[in-house]
Amino acid sequence: MDFLSILGIVLAVAAILLGNFLEGGELASLLNGPALIIVLGGTLGATLLQFPPNIFFS
Numbered sequence: 001m002d003f004l005s006i007l008g009i010v011l012a013v014a015a016i017l018l019g020n021f022l023e024g025g026e027l028a029s030l031l032n033g034p035a036l037i038i039v040l041g042g043t044l045g046a047t048l049l050q051f052p053p054n055i056f057f058s
Contacts, residue, residue, distance in 0.1 A: 020030055048056060 016030070017027075020027070
């Protein structure tokens with residue numbers, strides 16, 4: 001990963017946390033098990049559909 005990818009991830013997480021804080025939300029309100037499974041499962045499924053096995057597992 002290059003520097004800008006890392007910076008983008010850090011900025012995205014910071015924006016989510018800051019927006020939650022400004023709205024008076026709690027950190028625990030951002031943690032949702034079923035939503036995490038849906039997002040990670042969907043991401044993995046889409047990635048597996050996009051790339052052949054020899055590229056994905058290398």
